[in-house]
Amino acid sequence: MFGSKKNKGNLLEMYPVKNSNVSDEMIDGQLKLTVYHAGIFRSTYEKWFPNYGKSFINLDKYGQFVWQHCTGNFTVNDIFIQMQKHFSNEPDLTLERLVVFIRILVNNKLIKLLKEK
Template sequence: MIKLFKREKKKDVTLPTMIDKSFMMSMKPVRNPMIEWEKTAEGEIVIYLEKTPPKIIKKMASRKVAYKRIVLDAIGSFVWEMCDGKYTVNDIIKALMKKYKLRRLEAERSLLAFLRMLAQRKLIGLLPPKHITKSEG
């Protein structure tokens, strides 16, 4: 019997190590400087993401760059503005608790989920604490 499709052997996948909670809380979120955004008169943040058309369309037509708009609500805008590399995750949690009268667990879970989503879309990065050297991590 002839094999039409070869299966690739599964590579050994090493899962990333779990990040210690205290380490995560001391990280500083920072916005991607390549991302365009603006604050509206209403105080909402609008993030502009460049849409990348499929390769075949790119080759056929040279058109203007299209953008996808992401409009953040009040809490998302508040968090986005604090993602400037000055505040730690813990600082942002405390600010959310104070401004929006949230419990610690509620603020922590929703913030971490939001930061994870922003990081997956490459809108932010997380800077490690300064006292960690490259040889340790």
């Protein structure tokens, strides 16, 4: 009755791409995401409240690495392989952790997953 809008296919073979309503900025070695929310009163309220309609997210080192690779040029599996090389001596790096993080980004509409480049 109500169709699912989930992407069909293997998550590891999909290409994550940043959404246009999210900008990023490196501040003191910390990657900060700014998410811009749409709304009919947003422009009016922003005159009095400069941060109205915005959310701010700080990413840890793993999140920064993943975010910088969400360009549409790498599959989720490619990102995991690159993470293993970059963080080779870190024991808490797992594929499950990456998949959960990617799902969080998708569910919060920070990225979208493409089946092809």
